[in-house]
Amino acid sequence: MSGDGERRERRERRERVFASGPGWVRHVVWWHVYPLGFTGAEPRLTADTPVTHRLDHLVGWLDHLVELGASGLALGPVFASETHGYDTTDHYRVDPRLGDDGDFDALVAAASARGVRVLLDGVFNHVGRGHPAFRAVLERGPSAATAPWFRLRWPDAPWEPGVEPDHDDFEGHRHLVALDHSCPAVVDHVVDVMNHWLDRGAAGWRLDAAYAVPVEFWAQVAERVRARHPDAYLMGEVIHGDYTAFVDGGRLDSVTQYELWKAVWSSLNDRNFHELAHALRRHDGFLEHFVPYTFLGNHDVTRIASRLTDPAHLAHALVVLATTGGTPAVYAGDEHGFRGVKEDRAGGDDEVRPPFPASPADLSPLGLPVFHLHQELLGLRRRHPWLHRARTEVLDVSNEFLSYASAEEGERVVVALSTAGGPVEVRVPGAGTGAGAGAGGVLAGRARLDAPGTPAARARLEPGGWVVLAG
Structure with a gap:
């Protein structure tokens, strides 16, 4: 088969793979919020906790989301729970610490209007x-109708009131009681919950701890949910393992791309771009099958500004997020350079889940340079929606510099990054042409480009510099 024939067959195969995904996701950039922390809610819900209408606090930040360059609001848990939101007590009720159904509907309506x-x-x-x-x-x-919902082990003696079974839990947390996902009633419950909130205007679901659930369960749920909501976006939290097999087996749209997240900050801290180059090649392989959910931070990890040993490298990390294939998300506060370290102890998440002020105007102006950098790079991303499914090719790599090309639909950008203490030259073959390029083919960042548009093209970067070039 000719080269053109192989490329056409590969493109047609990819179109078939992606045909079932919701088309609107191509354009989305998520702004991720942990609502209980963001709104300053009490740490624990008790029987006498009054309904407090805090979701309105988020309405006041929607214009900030839009100004940032995002187009989606990824909410952490909003359903009734005992403490942090991940110990759900009622999937059909908004957590009273956040408000009620009316507050949820108002938030969705305000978001939709934008x-x-x-x-x-x-x-x-x-x-x-x-x-x-x-x-x-x-x-x-054992006679409870919902006993089959859980993986229980009862004492041998006859049951009497006050006797508790042993049960499976989530990663040793005894207050988080694991469901039995082989139980048809659990499948029915999850499908009904997901459809209930999709009916109320949600666009999709992040499936928490998806990796701990059999993929067969997600496949059943996804098929039934999509029968009613074919445009729903279903994304699973998966940290390690075979991402592609999980997406395929669970019939999901995506999973969290922790491999790339780790490689970004680790390679910058270690001045070892070989690690990032390896991760980008693996990332490119995932894009043959699905579009990963990409991020630099979330409610479960140390903030990127605290993770990086050199604050100047925050720009490099953001460039990777903005210019590689994926559905990108920005964790609220990262766009202003918020700092926060996650610790493995009680209350260890508090630093990365802080309350936010009444409005963006109350934020310190010290974070504005980081905000403007986000606007620049997310704006570039929005102007090039083909980057959602872009394939990435590593062009040149050493410990302290990296260049790669992201391409799709006949479009191309070339990125060069440096952590070197002095100026460097990086190979950027073919870079320097294309629509929208500024002086010297530059779309964002700074560099001098020699021999633009040729196989010998090279970008001259300043110490610790970066550039995005038209391809």
């Missing part, structure tokens, strides 16, 4: 001990 879609966080691997399904087990024992 062209912003809302992604919800579904905790379906486990529930909190206060969930009615588990409370029924504690009250009625």
